[in-house]
Every structure is written in C-alpha cells, then in structure tokens.
Amino acid sequence: MGFLDTLLGRTKPVQPKLDDLFALPSAAVTLDAGAGFKPTGSGSVCFRPVEGRSFSDVQKDVQDLLNSSAHAEGGLPVEAAKDNYGFTWLVSSRMSNELEALVTDLHAVNSSLVDNGFGPQLLCTLVAFRDEQARRLALIYLYKRGSFYPFAPLAGERRDNALELQMKSVIGSDLKWEPDLARWFPVWGAPGL
C-alpha cells in the first residue's frame, strides 16, 4: 500500500495471482513418486461471495459452464458448499488420473470471477491427495500470494505438521511454497478434502 493510500485510509483490493496454479500436475507426479500420495480427483475453489444479484449470477454461470462440460465428459456435476465462515466452495470431482482437467476446471472458476471484477474475493484453491494408508493431504494454493502450502488433517481438528513439512521437502522446488508459516491456516472440514 502506497503512502498516499495510508494517508487517505484507502485499501486497494488485492488481485489474485493465477498462473502458479498450473505447476500442480507436475508436482503431483513428484509427490506420487516420492511419497505415494495420489490425487483423489477432487479439488475445490474457495471464495467469499459478495451480496447482491451480480455475484450470484456470475457464480451460477460458472457452475452451469462446468456442469455442461462435466456432463459431456461423463463426470460428476460441480457441487457448491458453504462453510461455517460464510465462504463458498465449488467442488469439482474428476477421476484420479485427470488432474490436468481438474486444474482446468478450477482455473475456469478463477478466470470467470476475475473477468467479472470479483478477483479479490478468491481465497484459496484446494486439491486433495491420499496415500495407501488413507492418510489425507491437501495442497492449498493461496491466490493473493501465488504460493502453496500443505495441509494434513487428523481426526479432531489436529494437523500432522510432520507430514506437511515432509511432503513440502518431497515436492521441493516444483511448487512455490508459502514462506510465512503463519499463513498456513487450517481449513477444517473443507469440502472436497
């Protein structure tokens, strides 16, 4: 924020960074080879809805668009879920070997929100992974930072920090990691996880 904005008490809404999301498919290959975590095929985009007609119109259009393409390819329809904090999660479910298609779906949501001027409402995107012992892991992309962090939930709102840090080093430089650990916030019970 510039000096003038501080002086005048203005905040410019932060625009999302979208490009780094496409690093996910190659990171997923590394993750599978190095630690045995495979994508479950589901992923979700989380955003803060804006009240009023125009936002709900945009959201409906995106859902229709994704549903029609999912229908054509014989996939599951996109689900919209609301969490306890008022954020909306659009969950796309694909086959576990269709990670690239999943990322394209997620990107369609991003770009249509950005095109309609709602880019600042994007919070994060989540792609779910699972290993043979059914341990859960999510890679979460922070739109405003353009960076990823791992999230490994355990039963009862606890997280497996050791596994998170381990997976971070397995994937290594394939993804741009969020350096500030305070921003690795938990998303308990996130749809699509």
Added chain:
Amino acid sequence: MAARTRYAPDRGLTVRMTATMFLLGLVFVAFVAAIIGIGTAYGASSTAIVFFAVVLGGGFAIGSLFYSDKIALSTAGAHEVSADSPDEDARRLHAIVDRLCALADMPKPRVAIAETDMPNAFATGRNADHAVVCATRGIMRRLDNDELEGVLAHEMSHVAHKDVQVMTIASFLAIIAALLVRIAFYGELFGGGRRDNSNQNALPILLILMVVSAVVYAISFVLIRLLSRYRELSADRSGALLTGQPSKLASALVKVTGDIGRIPTRDLRTAQPLNAFFFAPAMSLHGAGAGQSKLANAFSTHPSLERRLAELDKIQQQLGGISGTGLEK
C-alpha cells in the same frame, strides 16, 4: 495493465479527509509561527519552555506508538490466545482472522480476547507486523460468524491504514499545546514571587503562550476528532469491500451499538482511554440515536450509527449492481 475492479473509490470521503489533514497542518504551522513570533518579540526566554514541551510531547508520542499494543491490551484486560488453544472462542477468532488475512494479503496479527461481556473489538499496534486484534467475550457471544467477520475486517482495515500511526502524529500537536498550557500555567503560579528580580516581560510571555496554546489545543482537538470519524468510515468501507458483505457489518453495528447503550456506566468508564481504537464507542456521553446534536457529534471519536449505516448502504448498492455496471478498467 490495471485489473478490472468493481471497487470505486469514495472521492467525497477522500476530499473531506484531505481537507481535515490540511487544516491540522495549517494550525500546526500557525502555532509554530506564533511561538517564534512570541519568542522574537520578548527575547528568547520562551524557547526553553517550548523545547522542553516538544521533547516531552515527542517522547510521549513515540512511547505510546511503540507500546500501543501492550498498553491497549493491559488496559482492556485482554490476553493473547493461540490458534490451537482448547478455548473454542479463540479457535473461532483465529479461523476468521486467518481467512481475512488470506483475502487481504496481510501478515497475520496476534489475536487476543478480553474477558468482559461488553460487546466490542479493537485493533492496535504501530504497523501490520506488530498488530494485535482483540475481541471481547461479549461480542463473540452476540454476533454470528458473518457479523464477527465484518467487525474484524473493520479492525484489520485500521491496521492496514496504519491508523495508530496517523492518529498519533495527528495528536502530536495537541499533546504539545496541552503541555504548553500546563507549563505556562505553573510558570505563572510559581514565577510570580520572583517577578521583581527577573525579566519584566515574564508575565506577558507566559500569559500569551498559555492563551495561544489553549486556542490551538481546542481547534486541533475538534480536527482530530473529525479525522478519527473519517478514519472510522474508511475502515467500515474497506472492511465491507474486503468481505463483500456490507449488510453483515451493518447488522453487527446495530447489535453492538444497541447493546452498549444498555450497559451500566460503571463498567464503561474503565474503557474510556481506549475509545479511539474501538469498533463502536464504548463511552457515550450522548445517545447515538437520531436525537444526537451536531455539537455532541463534533466531539465524538466515531460517526453516528445513522451515518455509518447510510455509507454501508451505498456500498451495498454499488456491489449488488447488475453485471457490467460500476466496473472500472
């Protein structure tokens, strides 16, 4: 290339805030000129007093700037809470703050809870890296997650706008003027006996200094309160735009303001020094209702409830517009 945005700036508010700050600057310049004028007219004897006041006032301002978070937390009786504490309120607060920080791309502030049933929240700290956001048990009990998010977005906007710094700098002049009034007053009192063997001009210098300082103090006091009200409106605006839910903030305001008015004054008096950082003024000398007089409004740190609701209503209309309208390239 500027990204497409729906968030039109509020030019009226910007103009009014700029005018207020310009006037404060003008008063400051006039004050310095008057001091220099007095000094040259009567010899240099007043310079020492002014120098003393500036050093003392400056020290006070810098001290309160650097310790603002600690001072505010201990005055409010608040304690910091961690994200994994067994306290459910603490986890709820952390979850909301986490999401707001990710939306706004801000470093996460420390989070504190005050053990009082008075519904309020405040943020303090000289910059985003030293910020603390605090909510009372009372506000967490009364508001749902969406409303609490609106309140916290308002508080985090105070942090983003560096309001603690801006208001400290703005108050600097008033602190010095107030100190000079006091020094001149005591100087008059105790210097009286030595009038024969000291400078003949001692009495008028101190008297004039006292009058000038008192006038400057009065003007800057009103201007600072005006600036504070504009900063509150800015924080409301930025907070509502961040969450995209102006009506949630409005409903939180109505709930909190209504509740504060019903609470006995004994509890509230302890909160008075903190008033400027609060979400809603805890100490209300006058009702926040429609009967509020213009004069009373001029001395309050927060805009009236009606004003805040009207501004939020405007934002709501702006955001809810049909696709394509209100878009700026």
